Amino acid sequence: MRAIKYANTHYIFILTILSIEIKQRRICVSQFCELVMGTMDDKTPQQLLIEHLDYIKRIVKKINNLRNYGLTEEEIDDIFQTVCEKLLDKGFTNYKGNSKIETYIFKIIHNEIITFAKNKEKKEVVITEKVARKPIGDDSEEDDDYGNKLDLLTKFEIDYVDKIFRKDIIKIIDKTLSTFDDKDKLIFTWYFLCKHPQVLIAKMLKLSQPTVYERIEKIKKRIIEAIKKKYPEVEEEILS
């Protein structure tokens, strides 16, 4: 009887420790199971790498195609090699367990491709002496966002060519944007600037598609109202 009581106390103690772990690390059920069963911890970096070789190769190619980095087959192989070496060298020691292991590998691949593409672009700039080109790694958002917001004006069908007027409109948009909540700001960026479909935005923001649609309509309305406040002559039909 005492033994059973002790075993129960022991069991409750382990469960308490695990639930604290879950709370602190904010992990999901699958990872809870991994913690209990020890599946992830039992695997060597080599085993994990063997299991994910195809995945790494595939993801490198897909990111290259998606972002149009223009990497050659040889360069893709180089990135594949670096990612494999990094995973073998440091192993999965930096893996915190707050994402799936595939997602963690995706992060390493993504960073590696970006570093590679940046270095490649740097070299190309030096070789071709394209001084006017934007420096790499420059995160100032003005230039490309300005271009994107001009595109946005076209989407809103505001048919004005005056650059000063356009700049003023962008200022109004920026000011209105600053009053949005984070989700609306992201919807604005992803829908109007990146032109992602509503289904994808809904997935990314963990919302339903009708909610995203409603939010888009509200965003449009608020921006138009802000523009019309200063420029009442702007037509209502700008909502496309």
Next chain:
Amino acid sequence: MMQIHSHANCNDDTQQTVLGVADGTITDEKTINEVFNHLTECKYCRQLYEDYFLVVEEDVVDDIDTDDIFSFEFTFNKNNNSFVPVTSNKYILQPQVQVLAQPNVPVVDIEYPFKDSMIRLKIIYNNQAIDIGIYYPENGLKIYLLTGSKFDVATIDNHNAYFSAIEPGTIVLLFEFKKIVKIHIQI
């Protein structure tokens, strides 16, 4: 070419948290909102987050470039002391060539193309372990061996390279990280 955003300002932890929200591992509302807030400010993490949905969520396994990966699977037949391919593969040579010094040792020969030439692998089962001999006409080719417990590198010298005392199971050979050869041996 797409503009490349720097990720110098975001540390590894932040990126892991961002992706933890993306793949649904993190379900805590507060953290999710913190990540969304971060995404409004950090262009790199926003791209990372978007790319996760565009690449990983849409990932289809059929898309593998099969030219890069060769897979072979064998079982060991104790009755006639030989390896039996689980599925037929045009790169497995028949009949299997024995090792001259050890005539009773089971052997598998595999030959497949690499860089306008042919790589030949001789898989030998010896004392409950696997030895792999590699033959390639050009010297200097680096081959990485990966198993569940081992990581080793060999370089082709005199047209040969050799790995010995490998545990049966899944063995991966990476030829300069360009070609992947997966050999699964079940004893």
